[in-house]
Amino acid sequence: MIHRIKGTQDLLPGEIEKWQYLEQKARDIFARYGYMEIRTPIFEETELFVRSIGQETDIVQKEMYTFADKSKKSLTLRPEGTAPVVRACIENNLLAGSGTLKLFYMGPMFRYERPQKGRYRQFYQIGAEVLGPDNPLIDVEVMEMLVRFLEELEIHPYQLHINSIGCPGCRPKYLKVLRAEITHALPQLCADCNRRASTNPLRVLDCKVETDQAHINALPASLDYLCEDCRTHFAVVQRFLNNRDIHYSVNSRLVRGLDYYEKTTFEITSDLLGAQNALLGGGRYNGLSESLGGPAISGFGFALGEERFILALPKEDYFWMRPEVYLAPLGPACFDFAVTLASQLRRNEIRAFLEFGDKSLKSQLRHADKLRIPFALIFGTEELHRKEIQCKNMRDGTQVTIRAEVSEIIRAIRGDTAR
């Protein structure tokens, strides 16, 4: 028995409808905010991710699916979507204009991690990028769109957390102070923090160990070390979030795991999820384009985890384009007619289901009921001899005899007015 790879999943009928719903709603709201879709390859040169995400990050250090192809080139299954999008923009010269470029994408990402609730090795993200000016109103518009998106999906409660982690101009100064303070507190901190202190001091801020909290709260916050430009940027973001009546909390301990972020970072969490409680996250990445050899263009973007949205979605019956009519021929003698009729109905845009097995009427109706198809067309040799057909309404059980013609059938299942 061969079965699926750890951390992957088969999305089956009954579950996939939620995904279609989610993706359809995403396309809808992206269209309203002026985004166009982009699709990039599922694998890239390894170097793209190393340079953008950062050599020392966990993603690059231990989570990438990296392999050599037959020409010995090192390739990597994409662990995130921003770097490939920016790469594609540079390569196809989409950044030539001076305006704002808004793109969205959706698709699978890959990270080699131990699976748990809401976390998979192949997982799906929907994300968007705004390339162009370094304008804080972009940050606000993206967050507003996401809050609207959550409301339309009826996902609640959720919390928006924002922070500013400074820019290459002011962050080094902050990191120096942070390092010094952490070193000072090190004896009182947990083993993980002791390790992080040297590998990635920002992550110490993210520690959840109870006994560390008091010490961590006493550590300096990046917000207190922002340069003039970063401070103004963050102030404008907050002012306009307030204007739009968007509830948020400033979380000076919000740290992101990718090195390209600067200035604004944000995250939306929900306790509808498990321990992995982030529905989505994102931030500003002004230096990314240039570091990948493109023009000096600013960027802001986010990615949301589809699996996590599915977990948070209200427990409802999601839409399925189920067949409108089930053809139940009685015996092989009527099958030719059934095939022809199904074809005619479909040409008239009727969703028709035809059973191919030689099943009893009882089992065919049971099947139609199980698929919740609203009408069944029943016909045996007697009916066909008279050019008639039985049309049964599966909801109320009523049944009428009609002429075996497409126009009659359409009238019967869609009502007199429809066509």
Next chain:
RNA sequence: GUGAGCGUAGCUCAAUUGGCAGAGCACCAGGUUGUGGCCCUGGGGGUCGCGGGUUCGAGCCCCGUCGCUCACCCCA
């Protein structure tokens, strides 16, 4: 990479001290010459994850192994 919990029918789970592998749901058939849901009757289905060991006898005890789940880590 680390830790814990769990692997018995398609699904959810029982099985006393180690003593003939079960139920509900689902599925199929019949009750109805050609009519679904509700009800009744019957039926098909099992490498008890896998491999060793102990024992007259193992789903149960022991060792190993694989898988799943959750959590740590990290992130979407």
